[in-house]
Amino acid sequence: MDFNDPALEHLVNKITIALQENNREEAARYMDIIIEEYPEVANILMNSIEFQTLMAENEEMAENESRALSDEDIIKPGNSMEIDEQRVIDDMNAMLDIEPTTAQEFIQKGTVLTITEQFEDALDCFNNALELDPNNLSALISKGNTYExxxxxxxxxxVYDIVMEVEATDIYDLMSKGYVLENHQRFDDALKTYNKALKSDKNNSNILFLKGSCLIKLQKHQEAVDTLDECIERYSDNPYETIFELENAYHNKGVALHALEED
Known part of the structure; x- marks a missing residue:
C-alpha cells in the first residue's frame, strides 16, 4: 500500500513491524495515532488487503505460539495480550456510543463507522462535521475516501473537487490538499501548496519530501535533487527514527538523478 506522506508511511511501517513481532499493544498505539492524525486514511488502511493479511498472519503466529506454551504459561483471560485487543475494541465501541458535539468528534466517529463498513452513517458524521466547519479538509477527504x-x-x-478549491492555512491541511491535487494530476497547484506550507515551516522534512516528489512529476529534476538533498539532511538528524523516510528520499533522489542523466 503506497502513501505519499512519509510521516504516515513511518507509522504504517511501525505497525507492520509491531505485528510481525507479535507486539499488538505497540501496533494498537500506532493505529490510535493514525486514527487521530490521519482520520481520512485510517479507514483505507484498516480495509486494505495488505493489512488484513498481516493481521491474519499475526493471529496465526499467536495461535501457534500459544500451543507451544506450557499450561502455566498459556494466556489466560485478562492477560495483557487479550486486554490489548479488547482495549482497541472498547475504544472503537466507545467512539460509536458518543454523541459528537464538535467537528473533530464527528470525524473521529465517522472514521470508526467507515472502518466497520457503516458507510451511510459515516457519511452522516462527515456531513455533520462540515455543517459545523464547512472547510474542514479532514472531513472532506474522509467523505471522499468513504465514497471511494x-x-x-x-x-x-x-468532494475532491471541493477539497482542491478550499483555502488552507494549517500545515497538515496543506499537505493533505497537496496530496489530493497530485492525485488529480494538478502538479503545479500541488507544488504551490507545498511551498505555502514551507513558508510556515521551512525545515519540515515531510513537506520537503512531498515537494521533491512533486518536482519529479513536473520534470524539474535538478530542483527535485536539491529539495530532496535538503530533505535527507533533515531526516538524517534522527536516522534511527526516520530510516524508512530516508530510504524513500534516497530512492526518489535516485530517480531524479537518473532522469538528469537522460536529459
Missing amino acids: LMENYEEASK
Missing part, C-alpha cells in the same frame, strides 16, 4: 470505498466514484470526485 462505496465505489461511488462520481460523488467522490465531486
Whole structure:
C-alpha cells in the first residue's frame, strides 16, 4: 500500500513491524495515532488487503505460539495480550456510543463507522462535521475516501473537487490538499501548496519530501535533487527514527538523478 506522506508511511511501517513481532499493544498505539492524525486514511488502511493479511498472519503466529506454551504459561483471560485487543475494541465501541458535539468528534466517529463498513452513517458524521466547519479538509477527504470505498466514484470526485478549491492555512491541511491535487494530476497547484506550507515551516522534512516528489512529476529534476538533498539532511538528524523516510528520499533522489542523466 503506497502513501505519499512519509510521516504516515513511518507509522504504517511501525505497525507492520509491531505485528510481525507479535507486539499488538505497540501496533494498537500506532493505529490510535493514525486514527487521530490521519482520520481520512485510517479507514483505507484498516480495509486494505495488505493489512488484513498481516493481521491474519499475526493471529496465526499467536495461535501457534500459544500451543507451544506450557499450561502455566498459556494466556489466560485478562492477560495483557487479550486486554490489548479488547482495549482497541472498547475504544472503537466507545467512539460509536458518543454523541459528537464538535467537528473533530464527528470525524473521529465517522472514521470508526467507515472502518466497520457503516458507510451511510459515516457519511452522516462527515456531513455533520462540515455543517459545523464547512472547510474542514479532514472531513472532506474522509467523505471522499468513504465514497471511494462505496465505489461511488462520481460523488467522490465531486468532494475532491471541493477539497482542491478550499483555502488552507494549517500545515497538515496543506499537505493533505497537496496530496489530493497530485492525485488529480494538478502538479503545479500541488507544488504551490507545498511551498505555502514551507513558508510556515521551512525545515519540515515531510513537506520537503512531498515537494521533491512533486518536482519529479513536473520534470524539474535538478530542483527535485536539491529539495530532496535538503530533505535527507533533515531526516538524517534522527536516522534511527526516520530510516524508512530516508530510504524513500534516497530512492526518489535516485530517480531524479537518473532522469538528469537522460536529459
